[in-house]
Amino acid sequence: MGSDRSGLYRMLPSVEKILSDPEVEGAVRSFPRPVATEAVRTVLDEVREEMRSGAGPAESDLSSPVVYRDRIVLKLRELLRPSLRPVVNATGVVIHTNLGRAPLSEDAFDRARPIATRYSNLEFDLEAGARGSRYAHAERLLRRLTGAEAALVANNNAAAVLVALHALAAGREVIVSRGELIEIGGSFRLPEIMQASGARLVEVGTTNRTRPDDYRKAIGPETALLMKVHLSNFRLEGFTADVPSAELARIGAEHRIPVLYDLGSGAFVRTDPRGEPTAREELESGPSVLTMSGDKLLGSVQAGILLGRKAEIERIKNSPMMRAVRVDKLTLALLEATLLAYLDPEKVLADVPVLRLISRPAHAIRQDADRLREAVLARLGERADAEIVEGESEAGGGAIGQPPIPTRLVAVRVERIAPDRLAARLRAFDPPVIVRVRNDRVVLDPRTLFPEEFEIVADALAAAASGARAAGGVEP
CATH class of the missing domain: 3.40.640.10 (Type I PLP-dependent aspartate aminotransferase-like (Major domain))
Incomplete structure (x- = not known):
């Protein structure tokens, strides 16, 4: 068995052979060569690990460089993606220390x-x-x-x-x-x-x-x-x-x-x-x-x-x-x-985002909550239950002297997905969506959402419900 596996390992193409393949070379041309080389080596290591457990490509495909092309491109995107990334803050905490505190105008x-x-x-x-x-x-x-x-x-x-x-x-x-x-x-x-x-x-x-x-x-x-x-x-x-x-x-x-x-x-x-x-x-x-x-x-x-x-x-x-x-x-x-x-x-x-978000009037928050709920239900339909409930936003940032800020929350429950699991999938979306879990539901506060982010939240929930992920997202 070990000798058979060794023979299969020898069928894997070399790093240089993969990189010189016309289709692979065309797919990775825009990436730095040293990073492309690292990505190929990493993918080959992953394939060897899969083969040890009886998985991996079919034997007839092992020696074909093009078989690894898409995995290499995904690995390159992962390697080159910045660690510091924008996220969607649906928590209702305006000055969120973990999310970068004050957004600038x-x-x-x-x-x-x-x-x-x-x-x-x-x-x-x-x-x-x-x-x-x-x-x-x-x-x-x-x-x-x-x-x-x-x-x-x-x-x-x-x-x-x-x-x-x-x-x-x-x-x-x-x-x-x-x-x-x-x-x-x-x-x-x-x-x-x-x-x-x-x-x-x-x-x-x-x-x-x-x-x-x-x-x-x-x-x-x-x-x-x-x-x-x-x-x-x-x-x-x-x-x-x-x-x-x-x-x-x-x-x-x-x-x-x-x-x-x-x-x-x-x-x-x-x-x-x-x-x-x-x-x-x-x-x-x-x-x-x-x-x-x-x-x-x-x-x-x-x-x-x-x-x-x-x-x-x-x-x-x-x-x-x-x-x-x-x-x-x-x-x-x-x-x-x-x-x-x-x-x-x-x-x-109006001009300083933190002040605008904190002072947003109640009628505007109600309209935003309605808009967010409609967007969520339009994407998920019968797979989800979305209800508008009363809640409180927080100024955050240690501003304990700020009075509580009444808000409207969109409380979401997706069938067959526990709320903690749903929150984890939303964090794996690209861009990540950060939410709170309350009373066994994911709650979304529109106060800290920017106008273009309502549709992003709805798309993220739809992807989470289907088990899919956006390009660049990582399944938790």
Whole structure:
């Protein structure tokens, strides 16, 4: 048996013979030669493995290069497909950390394109004809929109907090409420960030209650900074007390100690009157420095924004650590393009995708849910049950202060396919469709779907129901 199998293995064509076959050569001509060679070797290895289990091509076909052509092309597409891919977000979580957080506007991307593809005045002062500061481009708009004396941009909010702590308090003490020692996404904990900055943490109060006198009693010769931290992704309720940012700023002023406020998500406008104060409103409460994210409720690119008094911002800007966390030209271009949209308060809710999705009116969501349900039933017919139910969308991104957002969900059940299996097949579609499973059904929230994606979701469900997959999809 083993000798028979060896003889069959010898019938397989060589890599060079396959690549020199006219039909194969024509099919792979547009692909890089080294990758085509890798694809052929991989396909031959797979065929050998199949033969060991009694499968594989018929013996009469083993030596024919053209038999492997289609598999080679599929393998090439798989090898060359980017790992980072667009997906369809049908979860209703607007600022979905795992799905890239804030989608950018087409206008912002168009404005940034020439900066990415051409030379720019990133660090060149056109008027003086000399070296300039990369931070000047975003600073003018950040100051105008928030009322800050000065502004700075790092590569994310954790970096903004890290560099602020390092510049303002390295080797000295920072006083923080015990109830605000948060852990943010990816298991990054505030005490660990503070330790990395070189500052020494001083905890005050208890987990659920911290009073102004707790800060006052902890202040000593080594105190460099008072710090307040937004709880971001959790909420304390019941027998609780904290110190508002305005009160902490007064304590800082009494003792001539700067106050750092990590606002977390942060926002420049309210999408709901019940929402939390904007960055401008929080700055008016008096912190020396405020930090926030660029890719959450602001609706821009990943960035850590530092706003506040000129003296403290300059100290941070001049820190050697600032170079390690500085942003590149594309980040600045995308951020500036988004900030420009905020100059028109009447249009910003429509022009910034995150704000548009969060503030989408109830009647529009109802229409979208009807449209989505009709598209699903048109594709699947009697194979599926699709019902519109009430639900809630989420702002996401740690924006815990945002009120719940009522929505309409399309709850789908496909015959003979368990909901978890259906969700897995939707993720295998090209483009992948990401959904939630609730009450034994797949639920689709139209709030986070862009207009062209309704038909994609319907096509994905039809393919999942039939066991098929789109070109490039991978069956789970």
